[in-house]
Amino acid sequence: MIVLGIPMYNFNIPSTLSSYFDHIARAGITFRYTANGPEGLLQNKKAVVFITRGGSYGSDHPQTAYVRQFLGFLGIEDVEFVHAEGLAIDEASRAAALESAREQIARLGRQAD
Structure with a gap:
C-alpha cells in the first residue's frame, strides 16, 4: 500500500512531490513501453491519498485527477482519496472537514479488516 499526504499548493501538488514522481517514474522499473503504449508495472497495489486544501474545490479538481492519472500510469488503479x-475558511468549516475526513x-479502516 502506498499512502500519500498532499496539500494543495497553487492549485496543484507541491514541487517536492512532483520531483518525487519524476524520480519514481522509471522506464523498465515502474513502467515499460509496449507496442500498445506505456504499461504500469505496479499493478495490484493500493494507494490511499489524503489531500488537504484551504478552500473548497471538490473531488473532481485537476489536482486529484493528476494524482490519479500518475498513479494509473504506474499501474496503480486501486486509489482511495480522502x-x-x-x-x-473558518473554524466551523475546518471542524466539519476534519470530522468528514476522520469518518x-x-x-x-473497516474495509481493510
Missing part, C-alpha cells in the same frame, strides 16, 4: 477541504478514514 479530502479535507475548507480548512482555511472516511474509519470507513477505510
